[in-house]
Amino acid sequence: MMISKKMQDALNSQLNKELFSSYLYLAMAAYFEEENLTGMARWMKLQSDEEHVHAMKFYDFIIRVGARVKLEKLEKPQEKWESPQSAFEAALEHEKFITKSINELLDLAVVEKDHATSTFLHWFVDEQVEEEATAAEIVENFKLVGESKSGLFMLDRELGRRGSVPQA
Numbered sequence: 001m002m003i004s005k006k007m008q009d010a011l012n013s014q015l016n017k018e019l020f021s022s023y024l025y026l027a028m029a030a031y032f033e034e035e036n037l038t039g040m041a042r043w044m045k046l047q048s049d050e051e052h053v054h055a056m057k058f059y060d061f062i063i064r065v066g067a068r069v070k071l072e073k074l075e076k077p078q079e080k081w082e083s084p085q086s087a088f089e090a091a092l093e094h095e096k097f098i099t100k101s102i103n104e105l106l107d108l109a110v111v112e113k114d115h116a117t118s119t120f121l122h123w124f125v126d127e128q129v130e131e132e133a134t135a136a137e138i139v140e141n142f143k144l145v146g147e148s149k150s151g152l153f154m155l156d157r158e159l160g161r162r163g164s165v166p167q168a
Ligand code: OFO
Pocket: 018, 021, 051, 054, 094, 095, 098, 128, 131
């Protein structure tokens, strides 16, 4: 294989994290369904799909470089959040964690002079900037809405307009 054993393990671990992201956002979607916030539920379901696309990019890359995909157990995601706002705050925190993880992977690729993996990871570096900015913007919108029921209703409608996820 073109990559080291250490890199293979790190890429498989990131594959697991992306699958967990998909699982976590699906749990958030189900929470929003329960709260009758169908626009937010739709947004989260699409986010879950997008994470699955991210996971598959790792899957395909691992195979392309002649390494072995190893699927591990998925952590059980949280089921409930204190409020819709806190679910989106948790999503933002999760994205920061994923950004850190992508950066560490890239650090490893640089140390190993693994140019193929470095180049592959650059797409994710850009993507994480987007992911964090989007989640941060939604959290800011919640802050503007505050306790207003009609504001929450409008935000739900707005988030429900999200377009579907382009496939990789
Ligand atoms: Fe895969 O970007 Fe979010 O987690």
